[in-house]
Amino acid sequence: MKEQNIKWPSGLKRTRPRQKVLSVLEHAEEPLSAMDISTEIEKDGGTVWMSTIYRILDLFEKEGIVLKISMMDNEMALYELNRSRHKHYAICLGCRKILPMDNCPMGNFVPKIEEEDFHVVGHHIVVYGYCRECSSKKSK
Structure with missing residues (x-):
């Protein structure tokens, strides 16, 4: 905790x-x-x-x-x-397991978009897919 x-x-x-x-x-x-x-x-x-x-x-x-x-x-x-x-997550659509992503994929993108006169105040990224266990169950 x-x-x-x-x-x-x-x-x-x-x-x-x-x-x-x-x-x-x-x-x-x-x-x-x-x-x-x-x-x-x-x-x-x-x-x-x-x-x-x-x-x-x-x-x-x-x-x-x-x-x-x-x-x-x-x-x-x-x-x-x-x-x-902030954190970003990968979420399994099969079992709902939540995996935190350790790095922010927006790190390089935000400065570029701010160069275009757009002020970023936040973002949130969630990647959906299937974990190893659920993927192996689906392929059987």
Whole structure:
């Protein structure tokens, strides 16, 4: 688990459900779905309705607290804290395994696009495919 290093956002009312969602995301090793967040809250002996979790995640996204990763093949999304350092991911469409990419492929592209009078404020890259295990199952 990661150490807690996110301060409560100023101007945002502190409620138990919001604190629980933020705590789960602070300790997450990888992006989580709303259902994953609910499961983690329940493991800790708490309960938060799914509709409340979705509202909190929407609010946190609007406030810049979380980043939302949309899945390519369905409406499910994954969420992670916005820790002022970004990551990119490869996601298996078979088993949903999430692999973080260690380097940013945009490093060379951003300066070039900024030369064209375009100010980049952020980006997020998700690569979809199949992990080794799922690829071998598909080929059988």
